[in-house]
Amino acid sequence: xxxxxxxxxxxxxVLLLAACGEKTKEDVVQSLDKKxxxxxxxxxxxxxxxxxxxxxxxxxxxxxxxxxxxxxxxxSNEKDEKGSQIILRNEEGVYVLTPALNKSFKFQSEWPQxxxxxxxxxxLVEDIKQDSDSTFEATENYYEFTTKTNxxxxxxxxNQKIYFHKKDLTPVMVQVLDKDSNPVVEVQFTxxxxxxxxxxxxxxxxxxxxxxxxxxxxMAEESPSAFSIFYPEATIGNEQLxxxxxxxxxxxxxxxxxxxxxxxxTLIQEYYETxxxxxxxxxxxxxxxxxxxxxxxALSSSRLEWSYxxxxxxxxxxxxxxxxxxxxxxxxxxxxxx
Numbered sequence: 001x002x003x004x005x006x007x008x009x010x011x012x013x014v015l016l017l018a019a020c021g022e023k024t025k026e027d028v029v030q031s032l033d034k035k036x037x038x039x040x041x042x043x044x045x046x047x048x049x050x051x052x053x054x055x056x057x058x059x060x061x062x063x064x065x066x067x068x069x070x071x072x073x074x075x076s077n078e079k080d081e082k083g084s085q086i087i088l089r090n091e092e093g094v095y096v097l098t099p100a101l102n103k104s105f106k107f108q109s110e111w112p113q114x115x116x117x118x119x120x121x122x123x124l125v126e127d128i129k130q131d132s133d134s135t136f137e138a139t140e141n142y143y144e145f146t147t148k149t150n151x152x153x154x155x156x157x158x159n160q161k162i163y164f165h166k167k168d169l170t171p172v173m174v175q176v177l178d179k180d181s182n183p184v185v186e187v188q189f190t191x192x193x194x195x196x197x198x199x200x201x202x203x204x205x206x207x208x209x210x211x212x213x214x215x216x217x218x219m220a221e222e223s224p225s226a227f228s229i230f231y232p233e234a235t236i237g238n239e240q241l242x243x244x245x246x247x248x249x250x251x252x253x254x255x256x257x258x259x260x261x262x263x264x265x266t267l268i269q270e271y272y273e274t275x276x277x278x279x280x281x282x283x284x285x286x287x288x289x290x291x292x293x294x295x296x297x298a299l300s301s302s303r304l305e306w307s308y309x310x311x312x313x314x315x316x317x318x319x320x321x322x323x324x325x326x327x328x329x330x331x332x333x334x335x336x337x338x
Contacts, residue, residue, distance in 0.1 A: 042194050044065075046188060088205060098307050
Protein backbone atom coordinates (compact mmCIF):
# COMPACT_ATOMS: atom_id res chain seq x y z
CA UNK A 1 0.00 0.00 0.00
CA UNK A 2 2.79 2.37 0.96
CA UNK A 3 4.69 1.50 -2.24
CA UNK A 4 1.62 2.23 -4.39
CA UNK A 5 1.04 5.55 -2.64
CA UNK A 6 4.72 6.48 -3.10
CA UNK A 7 4.53 5.71 -6.84
CA UNK A 8 1.44 7.91 -7.15
CA UNK A 9 3.25 10.77 -5.40
CA UNK A 10 6.31 10.42 -7.67
CA UNK A 11 4.15 10.29 -10.80
CA UNK A 12 2.28 13.41 -9.69
CA UNK A 13 5.55 15.21 -9.03
CA VAL A 14 6.85 14.32 -12.51
CA LEU A 15 3.65 15.62 -14.09
CA LEU A 16 3.95 18.82 -12.06
CA LEU A 17 7.51 19.36 -13.25
CA ALA A 18 6.45 18.79 -16.85
CA ALA A 19 3.62 21.28 -16.49
CA CYS A 20 6.02 23.87 -15.09
CA GLY A 21 8.78 23.08 -17.59
CA GLU A 22 9.82 24.64 -20.89
CA LYS A 23 7.31 25.25 -23.63
CA THR A 24 7.44 22.96 -26.63
CA LYS A 25 8.22 24.12 -30.16
CA GLU A 26 4.52 23.96 -31.01
CA ASP A 27 3.63 26.04 -27.94
CA VAL A 28 6.07 28.79 -28.91
CA VAL A 29 4.97 28.85 -32.57
CA GLN A 30 1.34 29.17 -31.50
CA SER A 31 2.26 31.97 -29.08
CA LEU A 32 4.22 33.84 -31.77
CA ASP A 33 1.34 33.50 -34.22
CA LYS A 34 -1.15 34.70 -31.60
CA LYS A 35 1.03 37.68 -30.68
CA UNK A 36 1.13 38.87 -34.29
CA UNK A 37 -2.58 38.22 -34.76
CA UNK A 38 -3.48 40.37 -31.75
CA UNK A 39 -1.21 43.31 -32.58
CA UNK A 40 -2.15 46.18 -34.90
CA UNK A 41 1.42 46.91 -35.92
CA UNK A 42 4.94 47.53 -34.69
CA UNK A 43 8.02 49.74 -34.96
CA UNK A 44 11.44 48.14 -35.05
CA UNK A 45 15.00 49.45 -35.06
CA UNK A 46 17.81 47.13 -36.08
CA UNK A 47 21.26 46.89 -37.61
CA UNK A 48 22.03 44.59 -40.52
CA UNK A 49 25.39 43.32 -41.71
CA UNK A 50 25.80 41.66 -45.13
CA UNK A 51 28.95 39.90 -46.25
CA UNK A 52 28.67 40.14 -50.04
CA UNK A 53 32.35 40.81 -50.72
CA UNK A 54 35.58 41.28 -48.85
CA UNK A 55 34.04 43.90 -46.58
CA UNK A 56 30.72 43.64 -44.80
CA UNK A 57 28.06 46.18 -45.73
CA UNK A 58 26.28 47.64 -42.72
CA UNK A 59 22.80 49.15 -42.53
CA UNK A 60 20.74 50.88 -39.93
CA UNK A 61 17.15 49.74 -40.34
CA UNK A 62 13.87 51.23 -39.19
CA UNK A 63 10.70 49.21 -39.82
CA UNK A 64 7.13 50.45 -39.47
CA UNK A 65 4.26 48.02 -39.98
CA UNK A 66 0.57 48.81 -39.72
CA UNK A 67 -1.89 45.99 -40.01
CA UNK A 68 -2.58 44.58 -42.48
CA UNK A 69 -0.54 45.53 -45.54
CA UNK A 70 1.24 48.79 -44.72
CA UNK A 71 5.04 48.66 -44.49
CA UNK A 72 7.82 51.24 -44.39
CA UNK A 73 11.42 50.00 -44.21
CA UNK A 74 14.14 52.66 -44.06
CA UNK A 75 17.62 51.35 -44.93
CA SER A 76 20.61 53.61 -44.32
CA ASN A 77 23.94 52.35 -45.66
CA GLU A 78 26.89 53.50 -43.55
CA LYS A 79 29.06 53.89 -46.68
CA ASP A 80 26.52 55.88 -48.71
CA GLU A 81 24.77 58.40 -46.49
CA LYS A 82 22.96 60.06 -49.40
CA GLY A 83 21.78 56.69 -50.72
CA SER A 84 19.30 55.94 -47.94
CA GLN A 85 16.29 54.08 -49.31
CA ILE A 86 12.76 53.26 -48.29
CA ILE A 87 10.81 50.13 -49.17
CA LEU A 88 7.18 51.18 -48.97
CA ARG A 89 3.94 49.26 -49.27
CA ASN A 90 0.66 51.16 -49.12
CA GLU A 91 -2.74 51.11 -50.82
CA GLU A 92 -1.11 52.26 -54.08
CA GLY A 93 1.43 49.45 -54.37
CA VAL A 94 5.03 48.52 -53.52
CA TYR A 95 7.82 51.08 -53.95
CA VAL A 96 11.57 51.45 -53.53
CA LEU A 97 12.30 55.14 -52.95
CA THR A 98 15.66 56.92 -53.05
CA PRO A 99 14.64 60.46 -52.00
CA ALA A 100 18.10 62.02 -52.32
CA LEU A 101 18.14 61.13 -56.02
CA ASN A 102 14.43 61.76 -56.67
CA LYS A 103 14.35 58.12 -57.77
CA SER A 104 11.49 55.70 -57.26
CA PHE A 105 10.44 52.28 -58.53
CA LYS A 106 6.89 50.99 -58.38
CA PHE A 107 6.45 47.21 -58.41
CA GLN A 108 3.77 44.81 -59.43
CA SER A 109 4.77 42.54 -56.59
CA GLU A 110 3.45 40.63 -53.58
CA TRP A 111 6.32 41.86 -51.41
CA PRO A 112 6.88 41.03 -48.59
CA GLN A 113 4.82 37.82 -48.73
CA UNK A 114 6.75 36.26 -51.64
CA UNK A 115 10.18 35.99 -49.98
CA UNK A 116 11.98 35.79 -46.64
CA UNK A 117 12.58 39.19 -45.02
CA UNK A 118 15.01 38.92 -42.08
CA UNK A 119 14.00 42.29 -40.57
CA UNK A 120 10.21 41.73 -40.65
CA UNK A 121 8.66 40.11 -37.57
CA UNK A 122 5.79 38.53 -39.51
CA UNK A 123 8.07 37.10 -42.20
CA LEU A 124 10.20 35.35 -39.57
CA VAL A 125 7.17 33.73 -37.95
CA GLU A 126 5.81 32.68 -41.35
CA ASP A 127 9.12 31.01 -42.28
CA ILE A 128 8.98 29.04 -39.02
CA LYS A 129 5.38 27.98 -39.63
CA GLN A 130 6.12 26.87 -43.20
CA ASP A 131 9.08 24.66 -42.23
CA SER A 132 7.84 21.48 -40.56
CA ASP A 133 11.45 20.33 -40.19
CA SER A 134 12.64 23.43 -38.35
CA THR A 135 14.67 22.80 -35.19
CA PHE A 136 13.96 24.42 -31.84
CA GLU A 137 15.91 25.07 -28.66
CA ALA A 138 15.06 26.93 -25.46
CA THR A 139 18.01 28.53 -23.67
CA GLU A 140 18.00 30.60 -20.49
CA ASN A 141 16.83 33.81 -22.20
CA TYR A 142 15.87 32.94 -25.77
CA TYR A 143 13.87 30.66 -28.03
CA GLU A 144 16.02 29.63 -31.00
CA PHE A 145 14.74 28.31 -34.32
CA THR A 146 16.69 27.06 -37.35
CA THR A 147 14.54 27.08 -40.47
CA LYS A 148 14.70 27.00 -44.23
CA THR A 149 14.65 30.36 -46.04
CA ASN A 150 12.53 31.37 -48.99
CA UNK A 151 14.73 33.56 -51.20
CA UNK A 152 13.46 33.70 -54.77
CA UNK A 153 16.75 34.90 -56.26
CA UNK A 154 19.34 33.04 -54.22
CA UNK A 155 19.81 29.34 -53.56
CA UNK A 156 23.07 30.05 -51.71
CA UNK A 157 21.36 31.06 -48.46
CA UNK A 158 19.28 28.00 -47.58
CA ASN A 159 18.87 28.37 -43.80
CA GLN A 160 18.51 30.89 -41.02
CA LYS A 161 18.75 31.00 -37.23
CA ILE A 162 16.11 33.11 -35.50
CA TYR A 163 16.23 34.18 -31.84
CA PHE A 164 13.26 35.49 -29.81
CA HIS A 165 13.16 36.88 -26.27
CA LYS A 166 11.49 34.42 -23.91
CA LYS A 167 9.95 37.24 -21.92
CA ASP A 168 7.87 38.94 -24.63
CA LEU A 169 8.50 36.87 -27.82
CA THR A 170 10.01 39.80 -29.71
CA PRO A 171 12.85 39.10 -32.18
CA VAL A 172 16.44 39.43 -30.96
CA MET A 173 18.66 38.36 -33.86
CA VAL A 174 18.53 36.62 -37.24
CA GLN A 175 21.49 34.95 -38.95
CA VAL A 176 21.03 33.92 -42.58
CA LEU A 177 23.42 31.06 -43.37
CA ASP A 178 25.18 29.89 -46.51
CA LYS A 179 25.48 26.23 -47.55
CA ASP A 180 28.42 25.80 -45.15
CA SER A 181 26.35 27.27 -42.27
CA ASN A 182 28.40 30.48 -42.20
CA PRO A 183 26.40 33.64 -41.39
CA VAL A 184 26.19 35.91 -44.45
CA VAL A 185 23.43 38.23 -43.20
CA GLU A 186 23.01 39.18 -39.57
CA VAL A 187 20.21 41.34 -38.21
CA GLN A 188 20.41 42.62 -34.63
CA PHE A 189 17.15 44.06 -33.26
CA THR A 190 17.83 46.98 -30.94
CA UNK A 191 14.21 47.94 -30.14
CA UNK A 192 10.73 46.57 -30.81
CA UNK A 193 7.59 48.61 -30.04
CA UNK A 194 4.26 46.80 -30.30
CA UNK A 195 1.04 48.67 -31.19
CA UNK A 196 2.62 52.12 -31.75
CA UNK A 197 0.81 55.15 -33.11
CA UNK A 198 1.49 56.39 -36.65
CA UNK A 199 0.99 59.79 -38.25
CA UNK A 200 -1.75 59.91 -40.85
CA UNK A 201 0.77 60.28 -43.69
CA UNK A 202 3.37 57.83 -42.31
CA UNK A 203 2.94 55.49 -45.29
CA UNK A 204 2.32 58.18 -47.92
CA UNK A 205 4.48 57.87 -51.03
CA UNK A 206 4.67 61.63 -51.47
CA UNK A 207 5.65 62.23 -47.84
CA UNK A 208 8.38 59.58 -47.92
CA UNK A 209 9.81 60.87 -51.23
CA UNK A 210 10.64 64.28 -49.78
CA UNK A 211 14.27 64.71 -48.79
CA UNK A 212 13.04 65.91 -45.41
CA UNK A 213 11.88 62.36 -44.67
CA UNK A 214 15.51 61.30 -44.48
CA UNK A 215 17.20 64.59 -43.66
CA UNK A 216 19.45 64.47 -46.74
CA UNK A 217 19.79 67.01 -49.56
CA UNK A 218 19.20 66.27 -53.22
CA MET A 219 22.60 66.90 -54.78
CA ALA A 220 25.27 65.55 -57.10
CA GLU A 221 28.30 63.81 -55.62
CA GLU A 222 31.06 64.33 -58.15
CA SER A 223 31.91 66.40 -61.19
CA PRO A 224 30.98 64.87 -64.58
CA SER A 225 34.45 65.83 -65.82
CA ALA A 226 36.06 63.31 -63.44
CA PHE A 227 33.84 60.35 -62.58
CA SER A 228 34.26 56.71 -61.58
CA ILE A 229 33.43 53.87 -63.94
CA PHE A 230 32.40 50.68 -62.17
CA TYR A 231 33.25 47.16 -63.36
CA PRO A 232 31.81 43.79 -62.29
CA GLU A 233 34.28 41.52 -60.55
CA ALA A 234 32.20 38.33 -60.74
CA THR A 235 32.55 36.03 -63.75
CA ILE A 236 29.57 33.78 -64.42
CA GLY A 237 31.04 32.05 -67.48
CA ASN A 238 33.85 33.20 -69.74
CA GLU A 239 32.43 36.64 -70.51
CA GLN A 240 34.83 39.47 -71.27
CA LEU A 241 34.40 43.21 -71.74
CA UNK A 242 34.09 43.54 -75.52
CA UNK A 243 33.17 47.21 -75.84
CA UNK A 244 32.87 50.31 -73.69
CA UNK A 245 31.25 53.54 -74.85
CA UNK A 246 31.28 56.82 -72.93
CA UNK A 247 28.53 59.16 -74.07
CA UNK A 248 28.28 62.82 -73.09
CA UNK A 249 24.75 63.84 -72.19
CA UNK A 250 23.38 67.33 -71.68
CA UNK A 251 23.69 67.09 -67.89
CA UNK A 252 25.97 64.13 -67.31
CA UNK A 253 27.56 61.01 -68.79
CA UNK A 254 26.46 57.52 -69.78
CA UNK A 255 28.75 54.49 -69.94
CA UNK A 256 27.64 51.42 -71.92
CA UNK A 257 29.65 48.23 -71.38
CA UNK A 258 29.06 45.09 -73.47
CA UNK A 259 30.22 41.76 -72.06
CA UNK A 260 30.34 38.77 -74.41
CA UNK A 261 30.70 35.08 -73.61
CA UNK A 262 28.59 32.10 -72.58
CA UNK A 263 26.45 34.49 -70.54
CA UNK A 264 26.43 37.85 -72.36
CA UNK A 265 25.05 41.03 -70.81
CA THR A 266 25.09 44.81 -70.99
CA LEU A 267 25.88 47.11 -68.08
CA ILE A 268 24.83 50.77 -68.28
CA GLN A 269 25.80 53.40 -65.71
CA GLU A 270 24.68 57.00 -65.75
CA TYR A 271 25.78 60.07 -63.84
CA TYR A 272 23.66 63.25 -63.78
CA GLU A 273 24.94 66.58 -62.56
CA THR A 274 21.30 67.50 -62.03
CA UNK A 275 18.50 64.98 -62.21
CA UNK A 276 16.03 65.34 -65.11
CA UNK A 277 12.44 66.15 -64.22
CA UNK A 278 11.40 62.65 -65.33
CA UNK A 279 13.35 61.22 -62.39
CA UNK A 280 10.49 62.18 -60.07
CA UNK A 281 8.09 59.87 -61.96
CA UNK A 282 8.07 56.31 -60.56
CA UNK A 283 9.53 53.68 -62.91
CA UNK A 284 7.06 50.78 -63.14
CA UNK A 285 8.57 47.31 -62.75
CA UNK A 286 6.97 43.89 -63.10
CA UNK A 287 9.27 42.25 -60.59
CA UNK A 288 10.52 42.53 -57.04
CA UNK A 289 12.76 44.62 -54.79
CA UNK A 290 16.08 42.82 -54.28
CA UNK A 291 18.80 43.51 -51.73
CA UNK A 292 22.20 43.76 -53.41
CA UNK A 293 24.05 44.26 -50.14
CA UNK A 294 25.08 47.86 -50.77
CA UNK A 295 21.70 49.04 -52.06
CA UNK A 296 18.20 47.92 -53.04
CA UNK A 297 17.57 47.08 -56.70
CA ALA A 298 14.57 46.49 -58.95
CA LEU A 299 14.63 43.05 -60.59
CA SER A 300 12.47 41.93 -63.51
CA SER A 301 12.88 38.93 -65.80
CA SER A 302 15.80 40.30 -67.85
CA ARG A 303 16.70 43.61 -66.22
CA LEU A 304 18.12 44.75 -62.89
CA GLU A 305 18.23 48.45 -61.97
CA TRP A 306 19.74 50.19 -58.96
CA SER A 307 21.20 53.49 -57.76
CA TYR A 308 24.38 53.90 -55.74
CA UNK A 309 26.84 56.69 -55.01
CA UNK A 310 24.86 59.21 -57.04
CA UNK A 311 24.75 57.00 -60.17
CA UNK A 312 22.10 54.89 -61.85
CA UNK A 313 22.89 51.36 -63.05
CA UNK A 314 21.08 48.99 -65.42
CA UNK A 315 22.12 45.38 -65.99
CA UNK A 316 20.32 43.76 -68.93
CA UNK A 317 20.59 40.18 -70.21
CA UNK A 318 18.45 37.52 -71.84
CA UNK A 319 20.95 34.84 -70.82
CA UNK A 320 21.67 35.44 -67.13
CA UNK A 321 19.29 33.91 -64.60
CA UNK A 322 17.86 36.20 -61.93
CA UNK A 323 20.26 34.73 -59.39
CA UNK A 324 23.21 35.33 -61.75
CA UNK A 325 22.08 38.91 -62.37
CA UNK A 326 22.09 39.56 -58.64
CA UNK A 327 25.57 38.00 -58.37
CA UNK A 328 26.96 40.22 -61.14
CA UNK A 329 25.32 43.35 -59.74
CA UNK A 330 26.65 42.66 -56.25
CA UNK A 331 30.17 42.57 -57.70
CA UNK A 332 29.92 45.92 -59.51
CA UNK A 333 32.19 47.76 -57.12
CA UNK A 334 35.63 47.95 -58.79
CA UNK A 335 36.30 51.39 -60.25
CA UNK A 336 38.56 53.29 -62.63
CA UNK A 337 38.69 57.09 -62.72
CA UNK A 338 38.07 58.68 -66.14
